[in-house]
Amino acid sequence: MLDFDGFPEEFARRYREAGYWRGETLGELLRRWAAAPEPRVAIVDDEQRRWTYAELDAWADRLAAGFRALGIDRGDPVVVQLPNSAAFAAVSIALFRLGAPPVFALPNHRRNEIVYLCEAAEAVAYVIPDVHQGFDYRPLAAEVAGRVKTVEHVLVDGDPGEATALRDVEAEPCPLPGPDPADVAFFLLSGGTTGLPKLIPRTHDDYAYQLRATAEGLRHDENSTYLAALPIAHNAALGCPGLLGTLLVGGKVVLPPSPSPDDCFDLIEEEAVTLVTLMPPLVLMWLESAGFYDVDFSRLLIQVGSARFAPEVARRIYSELGATLTHWFGMAEGLLTFTRLDDPLDVIIHTQGRPLCPDDELRVVDDRDRDVPAGAIGELLTRGPYTLRGYYRVPEHNAKAFTADGFLRTGDLVRFTPEGNMVVEGRIKDVINRGGEKVSAGEVEDLLITHPAVREVAVVAMPDKLLGERTCAWVVPRGEAPGLEALRSFLRSQGLADYKLPDRLELTDGFPHTKVGKVDKAELREQVAARVTG
Template sequence: MLASEMIRRGAVYHGPKTAVMFGDQRMTFTEVDLLSNRIANVFIDTFRLEVGSRVGMLLNNSIYTLPIDFGFVKSRLSRVPLNSRLSLVEQQQMLEGAGVNILIHGTDLTDPARELAQAMQGLKLISIGSADADDLLQLAKAQSDAPPARRCEPDDIVITIFTSGTTGKLKAVEHTQASWAAMATNVLINMEVGEGDVMLHAASMIHASGCFIVPYWLRGGVAAVLPGFTPASYLDAVERWKPTALNLVPTMIGMLLDHPGIEHADFSSVKRIIYGASPMPRPVMQRALKLWGPRFAQYYGQSEAPIFITHLTQADHVGPKAEQRLASCGRPSIDCEVKLVDEAGDEVAPGEAGEIALRTPFAMKGYYNAPELNAQMFLPDGWLRTRDVGRFDDDGYLYLVDRTSDMIVSGGYNVYPREVEDALAAHPAVREVVVVGLPDDKWGESVAAFVALRAGASAEEVELIAFARERVASYKVPKQVRFIDEVPKSPVGKLLRRAVRDPFWQGRERKI
């Protein structure tokens, strides 16, 4: 099955029904399908883009998220989504790394798009929702709404999404028609989705939230999309749109629980609350279960293999073993094989911890233009390393116990210490700096910097935080700066992050 075929079937099966809601706007399955045809024809006939071309996207959530994404699938092109929260430097690295020379942007992001065009010679800008002649929606009006003549193939790349992975170095994950369709099947295997079910989306659709679009589309479900997340607007949407499913990161759940009057909010329509993308603090889940009951299910996945590598079901959240189960990320999903391996790629003995490796149809094709890295990440017979370390219990539940890297997961976003350390090291008063993730009941982990100052120099915490804020994305900025005399190092001079970090994690049952 291909992603393009899933899109075609959803349109045929559910044509006149509502497919997407955004504010007061609505689009039916047929309207989304026909607009996506016209957008695909713009790419092919107006822009003359060849099969496999990559096009940048600097877009926030909107009513047009679905038709644009589907247009890429139908035209055999790869979209390269950019997080609007990233810095100009980071976005430029991604566009140049993927060889992008066309950037589609929303009217609310015109200024950063123009900055990118000034920094990148030859970058063509295409707007969404403006009155300009070269606006994508204006161009689409002149195109046929017939499906493109191009015949999709299983290995066509449909999305190239950047992740810093386990090393802090940008990598471009490539998913195909086949793997994206397998991802949709993976969701349907692990969730009940029926015609008319409504999932509420507040997180950016370029992340995990977007992985639920095609499965809901195929089953006749509705995407209720918000431009972003605030507790007040989210609760208003729950009561107004009556969603049957919520997709949240743990930080969002914590913010909802802390919102005044949350105990009076009407969640009667909600059958399940799916969470993942970062660690779930135990106190937050205990509060959530007490307020909303056993409606929760957790996924463990990554950009390289979205979205249910393992699944902690609603049933796992209750019962005599719930306390133990909640420390795990569940059991492997039906369509994903999981094993634990050592550094050489050999399977470890039962009961031992090892790096999680997986084999599944929804795994990425590989990293774009990175043959050496692909050789490291892929084991024989199609197994993919995750760089996460885990262990199985006797009942087959997987527990994430550590990382092979020092990546910080804060509020569902990956933060790589080296990036923040490099930013702070540019301050004239900073001699050395080490950045680690500390336990945080709201964010899962919070970014903390431990700084050794130069002799005779001085700096205040607020000064260094402001300095970092000018150089990295907001979610990467340290929440706190602590001053130390020396940064711990190994005998060969290697910086020892664990020596700084581990004391703060003592007594914690889960370090990831």
Template sequence: MLLDADHDASRPFPAERAERYVREGVWTGETLGDALRAAAVEHADRTALITVDDRLTHRELDELTECFAAGLLATTALAPGDRMMFQLGNVAETIVVYYGAIKAGIIPVCTLPQHGEREIGLLAEHTGARAHVVQADFRNRDLVHLGEQLAGNVDVLDTLIVARGPAPEGAHSYDDILTAGKGRVARERLAALAIDPAGLVVLQLSGGTTGLPKVAPRRHREYLYNSRVWGETLGLNPGSVVLHALPIMHNAGTVGALQPAHLAGAACVITPGAEPGPLLALIAREHVTVLPVVPPAVAIRMLEHEDARSTDLSSVTGFCLGGQRPSVELIERLESELRLPTRQMFGMAEGMFLCTPADAPEWIRRNTVGTPVSPADEVRVLDPAGEDVPDGTLGELACRGPYTIEGYYRAPQHNASAFTEDGFYRTGDLVTRHVVGGRDYYAIDGRIKDVINRGAEKIHAEEVEELLVHHPDVRNAALVAMPDPVLGERICAYLVLRSGAARQSVGSVAEFLLSQGLAKFKLPERVEVVGAFPLTNVGKVSKKDLRADIKEKIEKEGVSS
């Protein structure tokens, strides 16, 4: 089933607010592709992209992405409005394909190379994606074979593109597409293409997937503004060097690092992993100035690495902790031991970004994620009935603004509960608003959603539970977070087994889940078998009690060891 290009089934921005954003200059009428082209002309000879294998100027990156965009339209059956699944790592080809797709009007679905057959298949069917681009030499995974399997099993996927390796029969080669895009006719066709700034530019995943994926539809004008206002918050300029060590196709990678850097004429350094030794060496060698989204897990490893105190980190002007709440102790140690100017940030695929101002009082920088990055952002803190709570009171963060979505893609039932009648997105995050010096600051104090925050990855418990209960020996399953000093949280699976079933282990559970196509990063790292689950007073599984149980077990094990 192919979807019409305009059928994203998410509510458009209300006319009154859209007109206001245009009138106030928040939305400029540009597409993201045109803004990137303009920045490349202005900063042509400056370094734009640094990877393990490549170093490209803004002119070189722009030319490659123009060629790929033209080649896509010339050599494949894809047309503007079609969707493309991504399974590429942090390599230069990923950026070329991503920007090229955007310039060609092809809409990236920001999947990851770690996603399994199940996730890619569900998301392809949900978004109507026709194209699937894979990296042939991605570590420890045969993504080309996966692409061929999916092409045979998923009706909508009819275009396989292979980068960094040979393409099988019937698939398209990245290199061949680039070559075709250098032709005059292909470039003229691309130049004549008209893309609506109010139209879709990217489909981002919302932290993880469940049986019905939640997909955030991002539009050119708001995604461009999101990138620009975040870049302004970070103080990016043509001399900035931005380092991003997490998967670049995350929202944190594209709108948190890549696009802000390139729109500002800055350099973006992307790495294949977040190992502390190589990261420290890169910071010193490339004179990195800004690390825009650093999970506390990565920061802890850097802090504890043997080279941390001997590495020159003096170029860093912004070190933003995000992804999960850091401890006050971690912030203090980063600042005192490594002399890193630390800030906290909070962002989401749905839009809203918050950040502690660089000049904020110490208590604010230690204990809050700061304030919204745009003066046009609107925030409410709600009780369960949807009423506003007083300042200083815990409630649910709700937001709307010029870069927060108005609804999830093809999810009307979920949208009915996830958004208020006046368009505020109910995030599921629990916050407290603190008013200091006449300015609002927000402290993240937990979440309502049943999500495990494992380092930089958010795992929806429901997705894994749905698979576990199909195991022939499992009667019921509950996934909960267990505390971890490095990643913040790891995954523990509580199982109730059928009568006479074989004992289950981490290994046997992993083997079953992998056979169901689940991504490796979602696998439970501990299994607890119980006779029955504790229940709440309304008969639901009491995950609060399970979390307390595993925390107590871990603490006792720590004492005994």
């Protein structure tokens, strides 16, 4: 069994009494719709195969029985590295039913990450595709199994090679002991830019609440269609409401092969898509391509995550696509804030809205953990009914990441408007200390992205002997590359103070990304540091 303490009993009791936790387990989320008299489509995969709820439910039952026959039991972690596919859903739900928590690896993880995840979780099995986007996962799996003693089974969706085919594992459904609602349902991965990710335990209780509440907040129901453009191993596309939340309410999930307009735009029309989750760079890609397609976006709600989203780009969702926007802040660790569908446009564009749950507790503090005055910027601390109380098996890290009374230190700098909406100002590491003057990277980025010659931008600190740090703007140009002085003049015209202007411009064809898909600012800081000190 897992070494997992869970939520303190005082808080668990509070969340149950408030009705957030209802004793649900995630393995049951298909049952109601599978038993409906009329067949309902649950998933449309990237080959346009349509899986009904009854078919997906039966597949998950057969897999759960097969996993049990292999000796996989309640509390046995299984690393799952599958792309967006019906198999991802069937395997995950089968493991939920068995009580064996999947560890959701991303398709682009390789040996170092997978070995680490298997060792950290003491995984008993590893589930992979045969080949995805030209990469053969079978040699990787053989190497992992050879290095990690606990991994007894490699299961392959497709041609198994020397391993075991997922299809050959299926068995006649049988009674299963199942999990307790307080058990770990699965593990997500932390999104830090340095080091290997931490394991985030999410329980059946807390994630069932998240699925239900996010679906209700977006009026997402059995008549809705979710386009999973992002990897469904991410929290955003897995359960906000994402794949699992859509299946919970009886909607349809469409799995395109990629988030590109070529793969998504026709599906939006053909499948009557009502909700999609995108990150800001993908929004820009869609905006720039929309004019080449004859697509009606008017029914589409675009859920934009990420810490910051430039207001001018947000406005273009309305003016150029005719779609609507819900602006989110979220983390795999738990806390979600978002703008509601009835919020005024200025709130949607300029804020990340309000917390999902009335019992989300938020503090904004200075560097000594003192609450800042109302409206001031500080670090966000949080705890609540779906926010973890500790990363898995890293007590030393947890001692730093949490306060003594259980608040998670998010590392995000925020402020609250008088109306109670949260505005994310950046990460703690995104504040550049330029000779004692503090420069918010996000503020400069929001202005630079509106320049016609700027396609993408990331602002980072670079070392300086005199001031300690100066400001470097990394830019992916649109058309003819801009010059530093042109950008500085533009920023002055937008009212930016001189001390906030970039001191250096670096042009690039594209940004490095972390394993969870965020711009890797740590790498950009390292690159510019090497150039200015080399």
